[in-house]
Amino acid sequence: xxxxxxxxxxxxxxxxxxxxxxxINSLMAELMEDHIRxxxxxxxxxxxxxxxxLIGIVxxxxx
Numbered sequence: 001x002x003x004x005x006x007x008x009x010x011x012x013x014x015x016x017x018x019x020x021x022x023x024i025n026s027l028m029a030e031l032m033e034d035h036i037r038x039x040x041x042x043x044x045x046x047x048x049x050x051x052x053x054l055i056g057i058v059x060x061x062x063x
Contacts, residue, residue: 028061 040053 032057032061 035057036054040050045053
């Protein structure tokens with residue numbers, strides 16, 4: 001908000017916001033991948049139930 005109050009150029013603020021969003025999205029992708037690879041049970045559920053779990057994870061974190 002300070003950037004907006006200091007009359008910085010909108011394009012500069014938007015560029016910084018886009019960079020921050022990109023960094024956060026990359027971090028979320030890394031953490032989701034780690035969770036899927038290391039914390040989801042393997043071979044203990046039918047594939048449909050495991051798929052539902054995975055879809056739930058993705059939907060929860062990509063809202």
